[in-house]
Amino acid sequence: MIRKALLSLLVIYQKFFSLLSFGSCRFYPSCSEYAKWQFEQNPLIYAFFSTFYRIARCNQFCKGGIDYPILHKLSQQPSNLTLDTIKYWLIPKSHHRFYIIKNFTFKG
Amino acid sequence: MLENMSSNQRLMIAVVLSFVFFIGYTAIFPPEEQALTDQNGSHKVQDVSIIDNIEKGYHDAATASSVPATPEVAPALQSSTKLVHIEAQDFTMDIDTLGRIDSMVLKKDKYNIEEGHHTELVSREGAKTLHLRFADGALDATALKTPYVTSASTLDLMNSEKATVTLTQTLPELTVTKEITVYADGHYDISITLSKEKRYFVYLGQRAKNANEQIMTVHGALIYDGEDLTTVFEDGDVEGRSTFSNVKIMSAFGQYFAGMFYGLDRDINVIVDRDRNSDPVLYFDAKPTIDFHGYIGPKTYETLQSIDPILVHAIEYGFFTFIAAPMFSVLYWLHGIFGNWGWAIIALTLIIRLLMFPLTYKGMVSMQKMKEIAPKIKEIQAKHKGDPQRMNAAVMEAYKKHGANPLGGCLPMLLQIPIFFAIYRVLLNAVELQGASWLVWSDLSRMDPWFVLPILMGATMWYQQHITPNTFTDPMQAKLFKWLPVIFTFFFLTFPAGLVLYWLVNNLFSIAQQYMVNKQFETAKAERQDKSVTEKQHDKD
Numbered sequence: 035m036i037r038k039a040l041l042s043l044l045v046i047y048q049k050f051f052s053l054l055s056f057g058s059c060r061f062y063p064s065c066s067e068y069a070k071w072q073f074e075q076n077p078l079i080y081a082f083f084s085t086f087y088r089i090a091r092c093n094q095f096c097k098g099g100i101d102y103p104i105l106h107k108l109s110q111q112p113s114n115l116t117l118d119t120i121k122y123w124l125i126p127k128s129h130h131r132f133y134i135i136k137n138f139t140f141k142g
Numbered sequence: 143m144l145e146n147m148s149s150n151q152r153l154m155i156a157v158v159l160s161f162v163f164f165i166g167y168t169a170i171f172p173p174e175e176q177a178l179t180d181q182n183g184s185h186k187v188q189d190v191s192i193i194d195n196i197e198k199g200y201h202d203a204a205t206a207s208s209v210p211a212t213p214e215v216a217p218a219l220q221s222s223t224k225l226v227h228i229e230a231q232d233f234t235m236d237i238d239t240l241g242r243i244d245s246m247v248l249k250k251d252k253y254n255i256e257e258g259h260h261t262e263l264v265s266r267e268g269a270k271t272l273h274l275r276f277a278d279g280a281l282d283a284t285a286l287k288t289p290y291v292t293s294a295s296t297l298d299l300m301n302s303e304k305a306t307v308t309l310t311q312t313l314p315e316l317t318v319t320k321e322i323t324v325y326a327d328g329h330y331d332i333s334i335t336l337s338k339e340k341r342y343f344v345y346l347g348q349r350a351k352n353a354n355e356q357i358m359t360v361h362g363a364l365i366y367d368g369e370d371l372t373t374v375f376e377d378g379d380v381e382g383r384s385t386f387s388n389v390k391i392m393s394a395f396g397q398y399f400a401g402m403f404y405g406l407d408r409d410i411n412v413i414v415d416r417d418r419n420s421d422p423v424l425y426f427d428a429k430p431t432i433d434f435h436g437y438i439g440p441k442t443y444e445t446l447q448s449i450d451p452i453l454v455h456a457i458e459y460g461f462f463t464f465i466a467a468p469m470f471s472v473l474y475w476l477h478g479i480f481g482n483w484g485w486a487i488i489a490l491t492l493i494i495r496l497l498m499f500p501l502t503y504k505g506m507v508s509m510q511k512m513k514e515i516a517p518k519i520k521e522i523q524a525k526h527k528g529d530p531q532r533m534n535a536a537v538m539e540a541y542k543k544h545g546a547n548p549l550g551g552c553l554p555m556l557l558q559i560p561i562f563f564a565i566y567r568v569l570l571n572a573v574e575l576q577g578a579s580w581l582v583w584s585d586l587s588r589m590d591p592w593f594v595l596p597i598l599m600g601a602t603m604w605y606q607q608h609i610t611p612n613t614f615t616d617p618m619q620a621k622l623f624k625w626l627p628v629i630f631t632f633f634f635l636t637f638p639a640g641l642v643l644y645w646l647v648n649n650l651f652s653i654a655q656q657y658m659v660n661k662q663f664e665t666a667k668a669e670r671q672d673k674s675v676t677e678k679q680h681d682k683d
Contacts, residue, residue, distance in 0.1 A: 062538035065552040092552040094504035100538050138532050 037073060044070045060098025063136070065089050068103055071122070071134050076106040105132040225292050226307050230299035230326050233439065239289035241309045241320050242270040242345075243401075246438050252577025252585065253398070253440060262350060263399050263438055269347035269423050271401055271438065272332070274318065277341035284313055290320070299326045316340060328439035329449045336430040344432075346403050346424040348417070349394040359397040359570050360460040363414060363422035366391040366452075374458060380416035387411050392424050393456045398440055398573040398587075402456055405435040440573040443474060459567035466564040470572060477574070484580020487569070487640055491647040494561065501554050569641040578640070586640035593635060595642040600631030602649035609656050 393402035459466035526533035
């Protein structure tokens with residue numbers, strides 16, 4: 035419930051407000067996109083703190099650049115695997131940790 | 143497309159974003175949380191039944207439930223006659239035959255809301271300050287028909303600091319005595335004595351509604367308690383009845399003026415009720431003998447501070463008070479240095495810009511590095527045309543590789559939002575700006591009568607956009623962006639001149655900053671061209 039509400043808030047932000055804040059983020063994925071992936075994939079508390087930490091780093095004193103969210107716990111077991119239905123690639127980082135990377139060919 | 147985004151553009155975006163957020167936020171949520179510090183629930187229930195009983199004495203059952211606790215005076219005394227007239231340097235106050243403050247007129251022209259009319263702080267309708275109501279319905283009805291007797295019909299505060307008057311009401315069962323000492327600065331001490339123990343309530347009543355409030359200002363009522371907690375009840379937004387104890391200040395306030403009680407005993411229950419418009423009505427459950435203080439007048443920081451330092455807590459800026467209050471302190475301090483609110487506003491703008499300078503400077507240095515990798519970025523953009531996600535990823539990778547990043551970031555943008563709100567609230571709510579003149583403008587709290595400041599504001603905003611590299615790929619976005627100065631100018635036409643001044647100065651600083659960045663950019667570009675020309679020459683040789 036909370037997750038859905040937060041995600042829809044993020045979508046509203048991206049649709050309307052980022053029209054105005056367009057292109058100010060120092061990172062890829064942008065802070066709002068990062069938050070979206072976090073809240074989609076990770077436990078709420080973990081997602082909240084990661085997003086907070088990310089926004090805190092998003093200033094002129096940090097380099098910025100590419101910073102992917104990290105999957106907290108592997109639990110997805112997709113039934114249908116084709117190139118166009120995969121939303122995120124999970125790239126192993128270390129033991130039980132995965133980078134969440136968007137699949138560019140994912141539609142929808 | 144991203145490499146051209148300057149710190150200036152980000153600032154502008156932050157402004158707009160905060161603006162949109164501000165309007166959206168105030169529209170969707172009431173800016174104040176309504177924490178209910180109800181410490182004794184059983185007491186509350188009792189209160190409700192007693193007060194409802196009172197009402198039944200005046201209204202039939204149907205209206206009693208829909209119109210709670212708005213004391214309607216019996217028709218005979220509706221057109222209340224004045225009992226005591228108080229004349230001071232800055233105000234005239236009248237107390238009526240029911241021992242209530244019936245009128246408080248500020249004599250200073252700078253407080254005039256309407257041209258040529260001195261401002262009346264007591265509402266013509268609704269509850270009046272110092273109104274007493276008994277829990278016993280029959281007694282209350284008698285009390286409403288029995289006029290008070292006074293010890294003096296006029297008090298002169300023109301030449302003295304304070305003056306005292308004793309009002310007495312003789313009822314069949316008991317005698318009510320109100321001893322009021324009024325001071326020239328607008329505050330008063332009051333002690334109420336009942337000859338026999340009876341449950342009764344003292345009203346602070348409601349703020350004056352005739353004073354027209356500007357949009358985006360906070361008005362209604364507030365309770366400041368011993369735990370340093372301020373609870374605000376905004377007009378039109380009061381639900382039910384709430385009880386507070388350990389109250390330090392109870393205040394009914396508008397944009398600039400307030401009526402308040404303070405110095406109440408800890409164990410006194412203060413009740414915030416609603417009238418038919420859901421505006422707050424304040425009163426408290428009194429004891430047979432009670433002493434407390436009151437104030438009615440403008441929320442001037444200096445005056446409140448000199449009466450009792452605790453009273454400055456009655457100056458409320460809404461949700462962002464925690465930033466707005468310190469900001470006002472800085473502004474107040476600057477006013478002490480310059481002796482003028484206009485220059486103080488300009489200095490405040492400068493200070494805020496200076497505080498943000500480390501971030502801006504970092505951004506400017508980064509811009510220098512950008513030029514070195516500009517050709518590479520162009521290449522990447524061409525390669526991923528039509529796939530923004532992939533392009534962004536590639537561009538970011540290039541930035542990181544070369545240790546350059548032209549963007550400001552989300553944190554500075556988000557940090558600016560509360561600062562902007564706070565400035566708005568301070569400049570809109572500060573009564574000190576009333577009658578504050580600067581150059582040719584005679585009152586910074588009013589709209590600019592010649593529209594010079596708003597138009598200059600719009601013009602500077604347009605110029606700022608003009609010299610800032612435009613990076614919008616979406617034509618709709620670009621169009622909207624172009625129209626922003628026009629929209630802002632119209633929006634600011636009726637705003638207080640002081641607020642427009644802040645914007646104008648802020649724009650000027652932005653332009654200066656952008657100019658410096660552009661200059662640096664050009665010099666570097668020229669250098670590079672020279673270099674490439676000499677290189678070509680070398681090739682030929």
